[in-house]
Amino acid sequence: MISVEEARARILAGLRPVGTEIVALAQAHGRVLAVPVLARVSQPPADVSAMDGYALRAEDGMAGARLRLIGEAPAGHAFTGSVGAGETVRLFTGSFMPAGTDTVLMQENAVAADGIVTIGEACTAGRHVRRQGQDFLVGQELIQAGRRLTVRDIGLAAAGNHPWLCVYRRPRIAILATGDEISLPGEPIGSSGIVSSNSSMLMAFIAARGGEPLLLSIARDDASAIAAAAAAARGADMLVTTGGASVGAHDLVQAGLETHGFALDFWKIAMRPGKPLIFGRIDEMPVLGLPGNPVSAFVCAILFLETALTAMSGLPAAGPVFGRARLGQGVRPNDAREDYMRATLEWRDEGWVATPLPVQDSSVLRALASADALIRRLPHQGALAEGEAVEIIRLYDL
């Protein structure tokens, strides 16, 4: 059995970002940028007014001065003439500054009547003017490649005049569930069958973390059936199997995949839940074999599948992000396997308190669904008392 850390390193070792594609800007939120976004325009494109008011020359901006109103420049409509000494032009937030002017008098400080604008309060040179390129200049890099795009990045790319962005495509992850006993929800259930939760859960997991799930046929417990179903994974970026990974005579996933040239990297890791994890390759395609118990499958998905998706999506390869919490109740010493306990979180006395759920059975999905976090326990870690610090992985929308 290898450690969680070594397993993650071995999985990441062979992963590369998938290819790129062009998407419409409005669809790019959450995608990973593949080509930097450079500004195609300057913003503002010229000196513009930051206020509704009057454009003038700074030297005319004395309190009490009377300026001749010679025109107006609504936003989007430049004043085409030039403004001389003693003259002013009406403008609005976003109006281009007319030639000859460098300062804006706020309308609240002006009295306009009969074509004359009287200055209420002196204005300093450059006041209420946004300089050309104050936000960015044409050619400047607005967004670096390798960044997962936020809503604000979408706004920034729009302001830089990009209707399309080049992003990494979503990694295509084929899901192969195996077992004579399982059916998909709503399908007929055998007399000693159960409904597959892993297929639906993994589809949602993969989509939630930027991948494109492909659900293959459920394979019966037969090496040739597994081989036939797995054939449909060709062209996927990764194959994820569930079940069939433990030691019984009916554990046929490896046998079935071997007909496609499956090369095993490792099998079994020192972890709870999730010991029977398989990793290997069919040619270049990585194959991750998750345990059949739904809690084990979910925890392994967080620790290994999410990491793999990150690396394939063009982001820096990294394991899960650990936060800090204090224990809401003591825990016994841990054994040789790294343990991920399901726990609730509560904000108390300016910090998070994580309390393990009473049920830690890896087949009990209802307890998992009620958890807020996983508490990580390192191998051979001693007993911990209530209040001691632990590392947690928050589950958020997972």
Next chain:
Amino acid sequence: MISVEEARARILAGLRPVGTEIVALAQAHGRVLAVPVLARVSQPPADVSAMDGYALRAEDGMAGARLRLIGEAPAGHAFTGSVGAGETVRLFTGSFMPAGTDTVLMQENAVAADGIVTIGEACTAGRHVRRQGQDFLVGQELIQAGRRLTVRDIGLAAAGNHPWLCVYRRPRIAILATGDEISLPGEPIGSSGIVSSNSSMLMAFIAARGGEPLLLSIARDDASAIAAAAAAARGADMLVTTGGASVGAHDLVQAGLETHGFALDFWKIAMRPGKPLIFGRIDEMPVLGLPGNPVSAFVCAILFLETALTAMSGLPAAGPVFGRARLGQGVRPNDAREDYMRATLEWRDEGWVATPLPVQDSSVLRALASADALIRRLPHQGALAEGEAVEIIRLYDL
């Protein structure tokens, strides 16, 4: 001018959840459940084995006992006979317990040869058996209505045999950008025009928070053009406008909407950035008028649009979630307007440190895109020194 809190309360006052729809389970992640999910099956459906091994009667489980192997029950294939005293049946993780048995001997503790299984280590009654309904019983509530569905909820609903779920539909939010000066990215730009960032940013914002954005035509600065564009919002759950909300002569949004019977609730709030916020209704449809400056529009979207989307999506109405941080540098006293400063976050000495960005101009999108959080400053709050506690809103994927 009204306070941020009052503005939020007035916006929420008239909002109700939108209608419901049925979606395929695989598409339900992130949606808000409208009808509780009750288990349609028990899980496990019967007593099942938690291990690969041998089923027996507890009273036969003495160390050294020799049992007669009378059959096998792979997962999905029940043993149809009954198991008597001194008999055993081979089974696997998930196999139904054969009639007459109540205990599982792990295969690691057994030696099988010539149809005889010899027990290595005594087994206690009920060992390695998962009881029928240990996870849930048929008819039990698995997921409450009004919950945003996680990946684990999808797995749980699958295990409960639900191929479809009834969720609130996505609120349809029409977006109306106005201004003679703006173009969409990639469209021709006028000689004194700029590219609209708000339209794209709001589309991404609404989609990221569970809504369905409908981008209406950009309306020129003309009341009848605004009225014509706004007509297409009929049938939407909310209309969001950008720009045209300040005091200039070219601020025509209200005039344009009045032709559709727009009833103003409030205009202007004591907030920075974002003073010129409009709220009202056209018949039953709420209308939120965001400022034209992109930073102001974004901050108002977090404070008001996200809250509105939450309430319309069937979740409990609530304002933004505030976290805690310490200031990375001191800030000056605040004036009468509640202020949301753009800041970076850094994890230091077991806590978050929030440092205001040097540029707080509401037209500068590049600084906004680099922020990690907003620091909230209450009206008339005094100066704060480095290290003092502040409330923050984390921006995450926004």
